[in-house]
Amino acid sequence: MNETDLHFFIDSTINYFEEITGEQPVTGIPYLKGKEPVVLDYSGIIGISGKRKGCVYITTTQEMLKNLAQIILDNDEATVETIKDLTGEIANTISGNVREAYGSSFMISVPVVVEGKAKDIRLPEQVQAFVIPITWKDFQSFLVVCLE
Amino acid sequence: MHEKLRLLIVDDSFTICQAIEKNLSDFPLEVVGTAGDGKSALELFRNTNPDVVTLDITMPEMDGILVLEEMMKINQDVKIMVITALKDKATGLRAIQLGAKSYMVKPFTAEKLKAAVARMLGLN
Numbered sequence: 001m002n003e004t005d006l007h008f009f010i011d012s013t014i015n016y017f018e019e020i021t022g023e024q025p026v027t028g029i030p031y032l033k034g035k036e037p038v039v040l041d042y043s044g045i046i047g048i049s050g051k052r053k054g055c056v057y058i059t060t061t062q063e064m065l066k067n068l069a070q071i072i073l074d075n076d077e078a079t080v081e082t083i084k085d086l087t088g089e090i091a092n093t094i095s096g097n098v099r100e101a102y103g104s105s106f107m108i109s110v111p112v113v114v115e116g117k118a119k120d121i122r123l124p125e126q127v128q129a130f131v132i133p134i135t136w137k138d139f140q141s142f143l144v145v146c147l148e
Numbered sequence: 149m150h151e152k153l154r155l156l157i158v159d160d161s162f163t164i165c166q167a168i169e170k171n172l173s174d175f176p177l178e179v180v181g182t183a184g185d186g187k188s189a190l191e192l193f194r195n196t197n198p199d200v201v202t203l204d205i206t207m208p209e210m211d212g213i214l215v216l217e218e219m220m221k222i223n224q225d226v227k228i229m230v231i232t233a234l235k236d237k238a239t240g241l242r243a244i245q246l247g248a249k250s251y252m253v254k255p256f257t258a259e260k261l262k263a264a265v266a267r268m269l270g271l272n
Contacts, residue, residue: 019255072167074258082163089161092206093254096233104238110160110208 001147006030006130009056009145012097016090017136021071028133037120038131038142041065042084042113044091045121050107054147057121058091064139088113094143124148152178153269156198158189158215159231160207164254168202168231171258172265186210193219198226200269203248205232205239213242220247229268231256 010027017025043059062083069078069086078086088111095108114121121144123129129146155177157165165182180196183189187209193201201219205212212230219226229250230243240251250268252260266272 016255019257069163072163074170085161085163089163092161093233096206097235097253099234099236099239102236104234104236106236108206108233110206 001128001130001145005147006132006145008098008101009094009143010132012094013058013132013134013143015097016094017134020068021136023136025134025136028135030130030132033123033129033131033144033146038144039114039117039120040141041117042087042115043121044087044089045112045114046091046095047109047112048095048106048147049109051105052102052147054124054127054145056091056095056146057144058087058094058141059121059144060087060090060141061139064136064141067137067139084113084115087111152176153199154178154180154196156180156189156192156196156201157182158184158186158201158207158212159204160184161204164204164231167258168261171261175262175265175269175271184208186212186215189215190218193222197223200265201226201228202231203228205230205234205243213239213246216243216246216248227268229264231261 040059041062043057045057048054065083065086066078069082091111099106123146127146132143134141157168159165169179181192183192185208203212228248230248231252233254235253243251252264
């Protein structure tokens with residue numbers, strides 16, 4: 001993975017929030033993920049196969065997801081099921097949009113959603129994972145990109 | 149006054165299904181079903197005979213491109229709008245070659261969705 005790869009994911013993330021909410025998120029400086037878990041309330045995980053292999057996940061807070069759900073569903077009260085579903089959809093959209101750069105050989109899986117802060121997300125071994133901090137409004141999220 | 153067209157919504161995210169249904173509520177469309185995977189989508193397609201379909205690509209069981217091919221074999225007149233996160237040109241071209249009338253990339257706003265559906269249905 002190099003800086004260009006990270007830019008594709010940063011651009012895709014910024015586009016997601018801007019398109020849905022009309023408000024750009026602020027992305028922090030990416031850093032290499034260490035042993036410390038990077039897990040907030042809900043995480044949406046996408047497996048990557050084809051020419052690139054690895055995984056991408058977004059992890060975020062319940063409050064941010066509630067806010068997004070209210071925008072998408074026009075002020076409906078978001079249930080836990082909606083919040084979980086939306087987590088997967090965000091991961092799917094950010095990962096799917098980077099095919100603009102990588103082409104159709106960048107294959108994405110359907111999302112897997114993990115609820116809870118207790119454990120870290122298991123990533124492929126021997127592959128560097130980068131963490132991209134995202135702040136939208138006052139809500140913190142992280143996009144973790146782990147690609148061979 | 150338009151006669152209502154029968155709409156099938158296919159997406160593995162029920163949030164997206166709800167958003168599509170809500171945003172299109174003022175259109176002359178009657179939702180005849182929603183499906184969260186390719187196999188269920190095809191079954192509903194056969195059973196409900198929709199005029200219009202919104203179709204995701206990345207789904208469990210059977211992906212949207214295969215579903216599109218099958219739907220077009222069953223009814224060549226159906227108007228299918230692919231709504232997907234897959235932003236590459238090759239997938240968009242493939243969908244159009246297979247018979248999709250429109251290809252819209254997620255994320256979408258209510259305005260973008262309404263404009264695309266209006267264009268597809270010739271309601272502008």
